[in-house]
Amino acid sequence: METDADLQVYDLAHLGLVAGIMDRMKLVETVDHQVGPRPNEKVSTGVALKAAVLNALGFVTSPLYLFSHFFQGKPTELLLGPGVTPEFLNDDRMGRMLDDLFEAGVTEVFLGIAQAARKAFPFPVRALHVDSTSFHVHGVYGSEEEGQVTDAGDEALAIRLTHGYSRDHRPDLKQWVMNLVCADSGGIPLLYAPGDGNQSDRAELVWLVRRYRESLNLGEM
Incomplete structure (x- = not known):
């Protein structure tokens, strides 16, 4: 053989x-x-x-x-x-x-991917589920890493690693927050945005949906 x-x-x-x-x-x-x-x-x-x-x-x-x-x-x-x-x-x-x-822009890139996914796999969106969760980090983070502008004309960093309400029960550590908007059909994610560790969920989540409502194309498919 x-x-x-x-x-x-x-x-x-x-x-x-x-x-x-x-x-x-x-x-x-x-x-x-x-x-x-x-x-x-x-x-x-x-x-x-x-x-x-x-x-x-x-x-x-x-x-x-x-x-x-x-x-x-x-x-x-x-x-x-x-x-x-x-x-x-x-x-x-x-x-x-x-x-x-x-x-x-990670949120804009994610939204573009979600739109492409809906075209490839059409599914109805009758309602949105919006929630956030926190992720703690280890190490020392100074003011520059907390989102402060260091040079004139520079934009602040996307998120601030700082203390806030800890959903994973580590209030001693700094954290960042993940915001996610999902469709009611199967919990498929449509929008993702990182957030400051001490963000106000009520204000941030409502702002996210309002800002990207037109891009979510909820009236289609």
């Missing part, structure tokens, strides 16, 4: 299904359109974000510098595109991806 010495076996598991869903909702194209290309980049921001989602759903918790290790032994080109290999998904590229999303 002849054997193929070049035969390679990869671990696909559930990642193929997840990648297929992201491809159908055009996640990569949507993100790249909003963020724009970088000169001479081998992996676009959209592809890097897709890789991050696959990593997050791979039930792996590891430092960013080990990110590329997750894709070793997996069919990376099949999942992410021709020419994309694990060594391209290093901590520098993933860090730049996070910077790109911040500069483009």
Whole structure:
């Protein structure tokens, strides 16, 4: 019996299904359109974000510098595109991806993805569920990291890491807040926005819905 010495076996598991869903909702194209290309980049921001989602759903918790290790032994080109290999998904590229999303506005990028998902998978929205949750952080955070403007003309950072009402019962630690707006059908997220650790939920959540109401297109589908 002849054997193929070049035969390679990869671990696909559930990642193929997840990648297929992201491809159908055009996640990569949507993100790249909003963020724009970088000169001479081998992996676009959209592809890097897709890789991050696959990593997050791979039930792996590891430092960013080990990110590329997750894709070793997996069919990376099949999942992410021709020419994309694990060594391209290093901590520098993933860090730049996070910077790109911040500069483009994480809420606006998320909203664009949600709109693309609704086009790919139409579902009715009869009501919205709005809520927030807190995430505590460890370490020392000074005034610059709490959202203070450091240079003339600079914009304040997106959120302030500070003390507030702790939903995870750690009032001793500073925190940030995640605000989420979901559809009543299946709890599908439509809008995400990070918030200050001491935000007023009543004021912030109402403002979010009012600000993005037109973009949510609640009268369609």
